[in-house]
Every structure is written in C-alpha cells, then in structure tokens.
Amino acid sequence: MTLRTSPLDAAHRALGAKMVPFGGWDMPLAYEAGTLAEHRACRAAAVAFDVSHLGTVRVTGADALDRLQAALTNDLDKIGPGRAQYTHLLDEADASVLDDIIVWWVDDERFDVMPNASNTERVVAALGDGAVDVTHERAIIAVQGPAARRLLHAIAPDAAAIGRFHVARFDWNGTECLVAGTGYTGEDGVELAVPAAVAGEVWAAVLGAGIQPAGLGARDTLRLEAGLPLHGHELGPGITPLQAGLGWVVSWDKGDFRGRAPLAAEKERGISRRLRALTVAGRRPPRADQPVLVDGVASGVVSSGNFSPVLEQGIALAFVPPEVAIGDVVTLDQRGSEVPATVVKPPFVAASPAEPLA
Amino acid sequence: MNVPDELRYSSDHEWARIDGTRVRVGITDYAQDALGDVVFVSLPDVGAAVAAGAGIGEVESTKSVSDIYAPVSGTVVEVNADLVDAPERLNEDPYGEGWLCVIELGADEAVDELLDAEGYRTLIEG
Numbered sequence: 001m002t003l004r005t006s007p008l009d010a011a012h013r014a015l016g017a018k019m020v021p022f023g024g025w026d027m028p029l030a031y032e033a034g035t036l037a038e039h040r041a042c043r044a045a046a047v048a049f050d051v052s053h054l055g056t057v058r059v060t061g062a063d064a065l066d067r068l069q070a071a072l073t074n075d076l077d078k079i080g081p082g083r084a085q086y087t088h089l090l091d092e093a094d095a096s097v098l099d100d101i102i103v104w105w106v107d108d109e110r111f112d113v114m115p116n117a118s119n120t121e122r123v124v125a126a127l128g129d130g131a132v133d134v135t136h137e138r139a140i141i142a143v144q145g146p147a148a149r150r151l152l153h154a155i156a157p158d159a160a161a162i163g164r165f166h167v168a169r170f171d172w173n174g175t176e177c178l179v180a181g182t183g184y185t186g187e188d189g190v191e192l193a194v195p196a197a198v199a200g201e202v203w204a205a206v207l208g209a210g211i212q213p214a215g216l217g218a219r220d221t222l223r224l225e226a227g228l229p230l231h232g233h234e235l236g237p238g239i240t241p242l243q244a245g246l247g248w249v250v251s252w253d254k255g256d257f258r259g260r261a262p263l264a265a266e267k268e269r270g271i272s273r274r275l276r277a278l279t280v281a282g283r284r285p286p287r288a289d290q291p292v293l294v295d296g297v298a299s300g301v302v303s304s305g306n307f308s309p310v311l312e313q314g315i316a317l318a319f320v321p322p323e324v325a326i327g328d329v330v331t332l333d334q335r336g337s338e339v340p341a342t343v344v345k346p347p348f349v350a351a352s353p354a355e356p357l358a
Numbered sequence: 359m360n361v362p363d364e365l366r367y368s369s370d371h372e373w374a375r376i377d378g379t380r381v382r383v384g385i386t387d388y389a390q391d392a393l394g395d396v397v398f399v400s401l402p403d404v405g406a407a408v409a410a411g412a413g414i415g416e417v418e419s420t421k422s423v424s425d426i427y428a429p430v431s432g433t434v435v436e437v438n439a440d441l442v443d444a445p446e447r448l449n450e451d452p453y454g455e456g457w458l459c460v461i462e463l464g465a466d467e468a469v470d471e472l473l474d475a476e477g478y479r480t481l482i483e484g
Contacts, residue, residue, distance in 0.1 A: 035395045217394065217395075220420075283397055306420055311410075
C-alpha cells in the first residue's frame with residue numbers, strides 16, 4: 001500500500017525527521033532532537049506537530065446537526081457554533097468505540113469532524129450523504145505547550161487568542177484558515193487547520209517563532225502522561241466508553257444515538273473491566289499486551305505503556321477488573337519480571353500553567 | 359553512521375572491542391539510532407556464562423524493546439552499572455560511555471565469526 005504524505009512532507013525531510021508509517025500515512029516519528037527532548041520541550045515551552053493525518057470530514061446542510069446528534073454520543077446542544085467537542089462514534093451492535101472524534105462546529109450548518117487517520121472512511125460511511133472527506137485539502141499543525149500561545153502570538157495573534165475548545169477562522173496573509181483551542185498533550189495549545197497551499201509557509205513561520213518540531217513519538221508519550229486514550233489501544237473493538245472511563249462523553253438525556261441500546265444494557269448490568277492508570281516502580285516501560293496480575297492472578301492487560309520523561313518511571317494504562325481502585329497495588333508481568341504497579345488517578349503529569357500572551 | 363575501524367561487529371548490531379581475552383561489548387551507532395531514545399537497560403550478571411548469539415540483556419527505547427546478544431562466548435566479568443540510571447549514554451556515546459559489559463573469552467573461543475568494520479558497513483548500508 002502506498003502511504004499518504006502530508007503537505008508538509010518535504011519540510012519534515014529537510015529537517016531530518018525520522019519518518020514512520022502511521023494509520024496509512026508516512027509521518028515524522030521524531031526530529032533530530034529526539035522523542036525525549038521533544039516531549040520535555042512541550043511540557044516546558046512549546047512544540048509543533050504535523051497532525052495532517054487526522055481526518056477532516058465536513059458535514060454541511062440544514063440537517064447536519066441532527067445527523068451528528070443521531071450518530072455521536074456527546075450532546076452538541078451543550079455547545080454551539082464556534083466551539084469544539086470530544087465525542088465517540090459507537091458500533092450499533094455492541095457499543096464498541098469505532099472512533100473518538102473532535103467535532104469543530106464552524107458555522108450553524110457546517111461541522112468539521114476530525115476522526116483518527118485510519119477511521120476516516122468508516123466515519124464518512126456512518127455520517128452518510130453530505131459527509132465529505134476533505135482531508136487532502138489542508139494541513140493541521142498542533143502548537144502545544146505552556147508557551148504555545150505566547151510564541152504563536154507574534155505570527156498569528158487571532159489564532160493565539162482562541163479560547164479553550166473554541167473554534168474560529170483566522171486570516172493568514174489573505175488565506176482563510178481555522179483554529180481550535182484543542183490538543184492531545186495535556187498542555188494548553190491550539191490546532192491550526194490551514195489550506196495545503198499555505199501549509200509550508202505557516203509551518204516555517206511557526207518554527208521561526210521559536211517553536212520546535214515534535215513527532216509522533218513525543219505525541220504518544222505526552223498523551224500517555226496526560227492519561228488520554230488512543231484509538232486502537234484504549235478504545236476500539238470490544239471496548240465501550242464506559243470501560244474506558246469516559247462515561248462523560250455519553251449524553252444519556254439527548255435522545256437516541258447510534259449504539260445507545262447496547263451501551264445502556266452494559267450500564268445496567270455493570271462493566272466487566274475498567275481502564276486504570278498505573279505507575280510502576282523503576283524505569284522499565286510497560287508495553288501494550290503485558291498481563292496485569294491482581295492478587296497473583298492474571299486478570300488484566302496493559303493497553304498502552306511507556307517511560308514517563310517527566311516522572312522518569314514507567315507508566316501505563318491498563319484494563320483491570322472494575323473492583324480495582326485508586327491506591328491499590330497490582331503486579332505487571334514485564335517480559336517475565338513481576339513488577340509492582342500502583343493504581344493512580346490520571347493525569348500522571350499535570351499541565352503547566354499557560355504563559356500570558358505577549 | 360559511525361563504524362570505528364578497530365572494532366568487530368555482530369550481525370545483531372553489537373560491537374566488540376577485543377583486548378587479548380577480554381572483549382568489551384556494546385551496541386552500534388546504527389542500533390542506537392534505529393532504537394531512538396533509550397530509557398531502560400537490563401544487563402547480565404557478573405559471573406554469568408554466556409554463549410555467542412544468546413541473549414544477555416535488553417534495551418528499551420520510547421518506541422521498542424530489543425534483545426542484546428552476546429557477540430562471543432565466555433564469562434561476564436564487568437558490567438556498566440552506570441547505564442541503569444543513565445541509559446541515555448547508549449545514545450550519546452555508544453562506543454564509549456555507553457558500553458554494556460566485558461566478556462572474558464572462554465578457552466578455545468574465537469572471534470572469527472564477527473564482522474570487521476567493512477563487513478558491518480556493507481551489512482547496514484546493503
């Protein structure tokens with residue numbers, strides 16, 4: 001299969017990025033600084049990620065709101081035009097999370113729905129006629145970190161001023177772009193959706209403003225430290241929002257939505273497992289699929305794990321029996337070594353306070 | 359990639375610095391670059407008998423786990439315990455401060471199977 005490339009592909013190669021296949025795209029894993037340095041730069045200052053591999057599915061028309069309300073778990077009536085919302089698309093048969101999505105409500109009758117790269121086609125299919133995949137038209141640059149807005153302010157003041165989970169247009173030298181106060185690092189920041197034709201110049205300006213590039217390696221360690229789920233690990237076939245500890249994404253009082261009945265049935269009978277955050281003694285990174293032992297019995301499994309660059313120890317997200325509670329100590333089987341792990345309340349690392357705009 | 363001429367190499371990307379019967383072992387520049395940022399190293403025990411090609415430890419980066427294989431047979435006589443708290447040395451100085459262990463060659467053991475620098479360069483550039 002031919003990998004898709006970002007509008008910023010040439011820029012990444014010029015920067016000496018290590019590229020990696022991800023969700024059908026060829027994207028930067030890390031730049032010359034390396035994953036750990038990029039991670040720490042995001043916690044201490046600011047970094048820029050190319051996340052053009054995320055999909056943009058545009059849903060327009062007088063019935064767009066009703067169609068999204070019927071398809072997705074969260075309630076768009078809680079927000080309005082000019083806001084963004086995190087939501088799930090469920091399997092109608094078993095309430096598995098088919099995708100986790102941010103919806104950018106751009107105008108009354110225009111929604112830009114942002115699925116994970118490999119799920120874009122199924123989201124288009126689920127949203128039906130009038131949902132158009134416009135991923136190829138734009139690049140998305142995520143600028144994240146406590147200094148993100150302060151540094152971005154020098155080149156795009158309107159974009160830098162966007163509120164958290166707000167969405168707005170901004171002008172880039174006469175080209176209309178979009179910005180949302182969203183991200184996937186646990187830090188303050190924004191995401192810029194810019195037409196492919198100007199992506200290179202926006203990226204260059206962002207780096208020129210003193211924001212260093214970061215790759216998917218740092219994006220993964222940052223989201224893990226923030227306790228945020230990744231589709232294919234914490235969400236996916238056989239995993240419901242309730243098992244993932246994301247019940248707040250489901251609006252039970254908005255009427256019917258896809259997957260509601262099987263999810264309601266699970267809520268009624270109680271979940272069989274639950275996602276928990278674990279810190280392990282020592283530096284060794286937990287890895288997906290490693291067994292979790294509770295009272296000596298293998299009864300859970302790691303969904304994501306790595307080394308926390310900030311805590312300098314192993315951290316993990318894992319599915320465990322629902323009775324396992326915060327403060328409990330369980331055991332991880334790390335390639336044959338049994339290591340104690342403590343159940344903690346996520347995030348593993350709190351966000352740094354955002355720096356004021358200049 | 360840096361491939362020092364004076365070292366010998368395994369096809370598993372370990373290097374061996376041979377000094378009489380003592381063989382200092384580490385991972386190559388190519389290996390550390392492919393791994394990315396190393397965050398954890400497990401080392402063999404001093405005194406352990408090891409066989410060429412057998413696993414003697416593990417290196418974990420933010421993205422993957424790799425086994426380390428003994429490039430020669432013999433007995434582990436020294437390990438670089440500093441790596442436990444400073445595994446980044448494997449990235450920063452793979453042929454120096456990032457060394458892993460020293461193996462004392464067993465009697466009648468040879469190092470003929472190992473590649474020379476030119477052979478290793480051909481392997482990684484091939």
